[in-house]
Amino acid sequence: MTGGAGFIGSNFVRYVLENTDYSVTVLDKLTYAGNKESLAGLDESRFSLVEGDIADAELVNELVPRVDAIVHYAAESHNDNSLSDPRPFLDTNIIGTYTLIEAARRHEKRFHHISTDEVYGDLELDDPNRFTEATPYNPSSPYSSTKAGSDLLVRAWVRSFGLQATISNCSNNYGPYQHIEKFIPRQITEVLEGRKPKLYGAGLNVRDWIHADDHSSAVLTILEKGEIGETYLIGADGEKNNLEVVELILETMGKDKTDFDHVNDRPGHDLRYAIDSTKLRTELGWQPKFQDFEAGLKATIDWYTANRDWWSSAKAETEAKYAEKGQ
Ligand code: NAD
Ligand code: DAU
Numbered sequence: 001m002t003g004g005a006g007f008i009g010s011n012f013v014r015y016v017l018e019n020t021d022y023s024v025t026v027l028d029k030l031t032y033a034g035n036k037e038s039l040a041g042l043d044e045s046r047f048s049l050v051e052g053d054i055a056d057a058e059l060v061n062e063l064v065p066r067v068d069a070i071v072h073y074a075a076e077s078h079n080d081n082s083l084s085d086p087r088p089f090l091d092t093n094i095i096g097t098y099t100l101i102e103a104a105r106r107h108e109k110r111f112h113h114i115s116t117d118e119v120y121g122d123l124e125l126d127d128p129n130r131f132t133e134a135t136p137y138n139p140s141s142p143y144s145s146t147k148a149g150s151d152l153l154v155r156a157w158v159r160s161f162g163l164q165a166t167i168s169n170c171s172n173n174y175g176p177y178q179h180i181e182k183f184i185p186r187q188i189t190e191v192l193e194g195r196k197p198k199l200y201g202a203g204l205n206v207r208d209w210i211h212a213d214d215h216s217s218a219v220l221t222i223l224e225k226g227e228i229g230e231t232y233l234i235g236a237d238g239e240k241n242n243l244e245v246v247e248l249i250l251e252t253m254g255k256d257k258t259d260f261d262h263v264n265d266r267p268g269h270d271l272r273y274a275i276d277s278t279k280l281r282t283e284l285g286w287q288p289k290f291q292d293f294e295a296g297l298k299a300t301i302d303w304y305t306a307n308r309d310w311w312s313s314a315k316a317e318t319e320a321k322y323a324e325k326g327q
Pocket of ligand 1: 002003004005006007008009027028029030031032033034035052053054055072073074075076077078091092096114115116117147169170171172173174179
């Protein structure tokens, strides 16, 4: 698999080692978002980490013949970074994915591509429809457009070359080991540092939250039972606006729920994402386990409180980048 030192990838590694007898080889470049500590203490007889770039065709072609399947998580993943410096998003999300599917094709390996609901653009707050597998692509940001491009490459390789691939598009994940540039861990760690949460604009943008463990169980289900060539949307009916989430974080951490700052909005900020995961549930029998967002958020807050060593060295640099943009 790729990107196993990141937030969701490391969750998948732990999930697979705990719930199957598969062995896992991770290919990860260990960018600012990759952290070896997220993989500390795993059973080394079933797990190995190769440090390298998914766009390095020589390395990829050396590794691919040794595995049965490739699960592709590696990406530049943060919208705000893609607005400041889009180039790494093209290199990793487009060229990196191209390099992997070429190797999967050459060596005839099963491929699963991890993608995002952001490829579908955004919804109005009162739109009764949610995203489905049939929703047209309409990405907004450099990040989401490169993810959309990578999805389209995978689809074309299935049709033109018979690549044995599936794709999943998931909504916003939360849980432990998420980089503190992202919304929920940024706010938790701001409070832990004695500062205020930072809400973009009015905070009315809606995200459809799913626990990372549920994303992992869905991906394993698709890998084992998904139909080749198909796309599956992954979501757990977790729509909340950002204001509600900030208020919940503050209250759970014993603060006044109004004790946050409004900061500059994100340019092109998508208003609402919402996933209809009926296909995955009915065709493959998947169900999420984390239905209680408040309990999952409380456990996430407890994790960041207990694991300052994991995040504290990245805090000053992350906040300095936001401060430059008045965020
Ligand atoms: P992340 O930023 O936490 O981790 C990305 C990982 O990829 C890091 O370990 C990084 O070192 C690695 N990486 C980056 N460029 C690489 C390269 N060129 N070669 C090898 N490794 C490289 O990301 P995440 O939030 O865990 O997201 C993982 C995947 O899930 C991405 O494909 C993302 O688009 C998708 N996704 C994320 C979410 C979410 O809410 N975070 C939701 C849906 C889909
Ligand atoms: O929908 C899936 C996507 O979710 C993934 O594809 C991306 O990789 C992942 O980063 C995430 O994208 P978002 O842009 O939705 O996530 P982010 O955590 O950056 O922001 C969530 C919401 O919170 C968004 O509306 C912007 C807002 N926000 C974010 C930050 C960092 C704030 O209000 N304040 C903040 O400080």
